[in-house]
Amino acid sequence: MSPKHLIINCDDFGQSPPMNEAIMHLLEERKVSSATIMAPAPGFEEAADWCKRRGQTNIGLHLTLTSEFDAIRWRSLTGDPSLHDESGHMHKTVEEFELRADTRAVMKELVAQYEAAKRFRIPLSHADNHMGSLYGMATGRSHIPHVLKQCAKWKLPFRLFRKVHPTDPLLASIPGVERTVAKASALAGVLGVAIPDYLLSHPFHIVEGESYERFKQSMIAKMYDLPEGISETYIHPAVEDARMLEQVPHWEKRVWEFKLMLDDDFAYAIKDAGVILTNYDYIRVNGRASRVGSAFTLARELLRKSKIGV
Template sequence: MKYLVINCDDFGQSPAMNAAIMHLLEERLVSSATLMAPAPGFEEAAAWCRKRGQTNIGLHLTLTSEFDALRWKSLTGDPSLHDEQGYMYQSVLEFERGANTKAVMKELDAQYELVRGYGIKITHADNHMGSLYGIAAGRSHIPQVLMRCARWKVPFRIFRRVHAGDVLATIEGVERAASKASALAGTLGVALPDYLLSHPFEIVEGETYESFKREIIAKLYHLPEGISETYIHPGLDDPAMMAAIPHWEKRVWEYRLMLDDDMHAAMKDAGVTLVDYRYIAAHGRESRFRAVRRLAAELLRRT
């Protein structure tokens, strides 16, 4: 069977993002969304979730603030989490080089507690811009994050295997990194999706909405067996945001795609079932015995 989670990242980034994500959640056209606790639109998003009793909301662990015209600070105010302008780092490389690990974990705890303080029962966690993965300078916080997720009793967005047709497959060493991280997750009892599917978040040369739609629909027909997740950043066609965020139009396309009848017809035709992270929590946990054996084997590997 083929199961797919479609998660809306960046919930709480801005009013335009919030409006789009709220609409998709109301219409049940996506699986879930993850909240950005430090971002300027967080209070609006969190209050909406609390009022509705939304049961498919996760935590978008946020340690970076990438756009020149839309910046935010950490909740804890630790100097090692900020650049010279006093905002969270704009790039993952800056974050990995500058952030103190104890400060990082204190910040993640603060973000978790803030969301929980709104009465929201968090169903999963993921990471803004992959800042915790160690992909820029090799300084990973994955072990610490997985221990937090074990304590919080929520699944986390990493993946067990790499789908050959996905852009993640082009990253050198990704399969071994995924194997080691997923083995640690299994050892700690943290549930995961089997695969993570990605696509370029900027508009590539010659790309149109129709070509983007064809690309995503084609992926549905080649979805591997098991539980996959893909994530989008839907937003409304908002003039202020289009002026502030590069490639904002791609976010409008992602919102439009989730409203497109062709997308949902293709999911049905391709035999893909839309699920949320509660399904992963129930079915995405590896046996600890097997996970411990895999982790030991990975740690003993030299090449």
């Protein structure tokens, strides 16, 4: 049996002080693999300065084009009008972003976010995307080809995936996702961008009837059902905070995710299931596909699309 490697990434590092506190603690205790930092968000400088002082090496860039909560809004770094809503902040929804954002402005903003992290001398380990805004899941307008080309220039792995796990509650439910993934992962291979094999999701919100114990058991079950290869899952951990609990939807689940990473039952399940926790340094070495094989796959998928359209 092949090894089962897992990356646990903390998204939204830099969103707010309560989230920063939780992520810093988990990184210090080595309870998670990595975190990805949000350059436009209000807690960015606190998070970036901490990374710089500690010489933290497992920090990625959370490419951020949306600002979803009324209580915590942010603007782009570049100020392009197409990246903002009528309030002057980044769009609240992925659909609004996909419909209104100019592609050149998007890429200029992503470069500005990369440069903001580099100014703090953070040795970025990888990149991923806040709310999946670049994937085209809302309207079909994807920026993934542009982003992969940029990651190739930066020499950074990117959060994508080669295969869809059949039990994933979000990804497996998307119509035609296998073909979309085949094309995107093949392009990553052609460009030399390293990616995981699988991305494992769970609902961001509290589902009906969910409690901490039910959430914990569902996450433990994922450890025993983990596919062979390299998988990534992500969390948005935060400490308890009265204001956030009142003003940010589902903040209680952010606290659950923090609590889960410190839970002995979850740590035991990882070991008992034979899961090897790793990070994007491992993906950088082991997550690249053959460029020749990827080129054949990409050509096949593009030709298939052409034939279907005839």
